Amino acid sequence: MPQEVRHYLAHTEQGQSIRSLAREAGCHASTILRQVRRYETRRDDFLVDRALTRLGAAQSTDLAAFCDVEDEDTMTLSVEINEVVMPDEAEIRTEAPRVLRRLNEPGACLAIAEDMEKAVIVREDASGQTLRTAVIERPLAEALALKDWVALHSDGRIKRYRITTAGRHALKRFLAEGEAARAGLTDETNPFSAQHGEHGMRMDRDARGKRRRVRYNATEGPLLSLARRRDKSGEPFLAPELVAAGERLREDFELAQLGPRVAQNWDRFLTASGKPDFATSGGAAGGSEAARKRVANALSDLGPGLGDVVLRCCCFLEGIEATEQRMGWSARSGKIVLRIALVRLKKHYSEASGNWSPLIG
Structure with a gap:
């Protein structure tokens, strides 16, 4: 039962005051009041009204809704459950x-x-x-x-x-939990992250070369996908500090494009070394000037190759396979180059501004 429903029933059926419920929940009294009003309004819904009536009757008797039945042998009254309260x-x-x-x-x-x-x-x-x-x-x-x-x-x-x-999100969580249980990954999964993704199925080969169907999140970036993988020693393929460095670069990249007009020439980073052209046709640049400088300094420090892979995977959210094809690399080499680039990027941030990124303001 949702906590808001418990607060509503405690107030309407048991007579607890709004302030006492707020003290128990550790929140403001106005929060409990909004919850009570919301479920009072929802009683116009047929199923919601029947559910609250059923739960209220159960709470008022500390059991389910029950009736008294007379035993023919002992001539005494016994308690018998009349109907199921709610599914557990x-x-x-x-x-x-x-x-x-x-x-x-x-x-x-x-x-x-x-x-x-x-x-x-x-x-x-x-x-x-x-x-x-x-x-x-x-x-x-x-x-x-x-x-x-x-x-x-x-x-x-x-x-x-x-x-x-909310029902579709719950269905996604149930499907993610079921698939994780079949794969033996119940303890390492986060089903709540699955509700925000759009999942699809594709054919892939396992370690023995057999083709099998794989469920994947079509909206997740390559950085988080690689962070969940394990190497031969059982350690994460990408350490948390490497993921943080890639997310820090993407944060600056997004801040650099906050202006109404964006004309950064990022293609120059993909073809040759040098600084990107941030100026628009009118001479003004969009976004944050400091963020653009941080991105330019980071990519210049990485140089061609390493700068290309972090720009495509961390900023453009391009997949590893697509990056390998664009760069002309061999299969399964992109993730190794990306990890090397993230190590170099983390070192750059440590030398430039320490472990903490500058405040946005």
Whole structure:
């Protein structure tokens, strides 16, 4: 259950004050007040209202919603659970990927009505016919709405819900965790980084030469991709300080292009040594003058070859294979040259301004 929901139920069902909840959470009272108002507004949503009602009844009894049943033999009253409160975390992690994957299909929606015991996921095919692709329990549908993974799309006797951006991000995390578990990399992965990437599949060869499908992040730069690799000794291929040096160069590169007109002639660095032409046709330069000087000094210190690879991989975010083809290098040699260039770049920054980059202001 999200922490905001706990605060809302503690205030509305248990009667805790806004200030006491703020003291327990270590935040300002206005933050708790906004959370309470947000979920009070969300009660207009059918599934969210049913979920909050179900959780509120459970909290008021410290159990689920239950009823008293008379035992015929002992003539005493016993407590019996009347219905399931909400699915636990293990059930959500098991069922949510299947449901979100179906909802992520084109034209798919989750349909439910007040008199329906279960929710269905339907979508229209190319011929216009409605296909039922999944059936889920109502508590699970309520949990998805409470987590903001689905949102109300059309209201009426039949309510229709569609997957949200947060739901797609959650699906990406579940897929990343599942693939990491199959590959035996559960302890070294960060599934939350997968939700911000656009992943694709490609064919690659493993160490034994067999072709296999590889899932990759199409929006991740080559520097971070190489930083996750390991060498023969098990150490990271790129040390954190080398990655920091490459990111520092990219930061200066981006700051140098903040002006409205940018006419830096970076092609001169790719063909011959020398300083780039930062002047525009009007004689004015865009971006930060200090950042342009830092980039020019760093690339001049690296020289041709090393300067080319860091400029393409760190600043232009060009892939290693594309850089090898452009530079005419042999396969699998670009990452070695990049590591050598980053070592030289780190030494340049240490000699120029120490371990800390200058303040942006």
